[in-house]
Amino acid sequence: MTRTVGVEEEFLLVQRESPYLAAEGDKVVARAEEATKGRFDQEFMQQQAELGTAPHHDIGSLHADLRARRAELAAAARSRDVRLLASATSPLDERVTTTADARYEQMIDMFGRLAQMQLACGMHVHVSIDSPDEGVAVLDRIRGWLPVLLALSANSPFLAGRDTDYASYRSVLWGQWPTAGAADLFGSIEGYERARQALITSGAALDEAMICFDARLSARYPTVEIRICDVCADVRDAATIAALARALVSTMADQAADGIPAPTIRSELIRAGSWRAARWGVEEKLVDLATGRLVPAWELVGELFTLVEPALKSAGDDELVRSGLARIRERGTGARLQREAYASGGIDAVVEVLVEQTTA
Known part of the structure; x- marks a missing residue:
């Protein structure tokens, strides 16, 4: 049976008539929920808003759901004279306002400036699992491929008006949290729970x-939640990566069922692979985590496609993903889109192209 897949996306809110972020998250979300039947949420910062899709078996339906939810959230933003921006870091200012919430206030008290200045927009892909045990088996086996998903989603080259030299600077900022990034092998659901509880007990x-691992068991749904990706400028890229993520989960669940052991890749090597994916996206070489060697990015993407191709074919997604990857290879990720816009018209042009692309 084909697994379901759903997506959560986080967005920036930008003032219409000035080059600043807009602290309108609670009002935009309230308006979106009032006007539609979609699922929308406030984020840590008032300059953000989040949407979530329903779980889908069909990637075409997921794509349509994402487009509809983006359009609804953008309409709610316009009602507040605000624009919706699919960028994983802010190309404008970094002025942030924490959403009024007791938990968020506790986070500020605990983590200080790290929490006060955290403004990052990710894409979280939820893939259904049969049990927590299967989920942990999947987590242990997908670790080495997650940096490839990050590279394909890279969409955060600018921060506060300056080029960071990274394709995904969001992942650099997010990596400052003490529970973020690659985790060691868990081995079992008991091992996962021990690791989770140790992080909470330690403060x-x-x-x-x-618990902000690159991938984790969802706290709310019976899913593996892959959290490593930037929010994509182009909704078609989001659908492509979601299909690829589902196929990866299905492939690794099958490997676990067949008794194939999880690769024993050291976490520091995975972090090195993620850093390189964040630095250059798919524009340079990536780390083949099976060998530790640098290989052309698209060679590694091709290896991932070949690995999961049976699962893609079983779900009817092989041609969709093949064409989606070809599109990313030809025109680049959101990071290239932003830099090309900047070259033609500075940060204002970056904002304009992102606003247009967000609901295209």
Whole structure:
């Protein structure tokens, strides 16, 4: 049976008539929920808003759901004279306002400036699992491929008007949290729970929701939640990566069922692979985590496609993903889109192209 897949996306809110972010998250979300039947949420910062899709078996339906939810959230933003921006870091200012919430206030008290200045927009892909045990088996086996998903989603080259030299600077900022990034092998659901509880007991996390591994068991749904990706400028890229992520989960679940052991890749090597994916996206070489060697990015993407191709074919997604990857290879990720816009018209042009692309 084909697994379901759903997506959560986080966005920036930008003032229409001035080059600043807009602290309108609570009002935009309230308006979106009032006007539609979609699922929208406030984020840590008032300059953000989040949407979530329903779980889908069909990637075409997921794509349509994402487009509809983006359009609804953008319409709610316009009602507040605000624009919706699919960028994983802010190309404008970094002025942020924490959403009024007791938990968020506790996070500020605990983590200080790290929390006060945290403004990052990711894409979280939820893939259904049969049990927590299967989920942990998947987590242990997808670790080495997650940096490829990051590279394909890279969409945060600018921060506060300056080029960071990274394709995904969001992942650099997000990596400052003590529970973020690559995790060691868990081995079992008991091992996962011990690791989770140790982080909470140690004070590195206030609660389960702050377990920010690159991939984790969802605290709310019976899913593996892949959290490593930037929010994509182009909704078609989001659908492509979601299909690829589902196929990866399905492939690794099958490997676990067949008794194939999880690769014993050291976490520091995975972090090195993620750093390189963040630095250059798919524009330079990536780390083949099976060998530790640098290989052309698209060669590694091709290896991932070949690995999961049976699962893609089983779900009817092989041609969709093949064409989606070809599109990213030809015109680049959101990072290239932003830099090309900047070259033609500075940060104002970056904002304009992102606003247009967000609901295209």
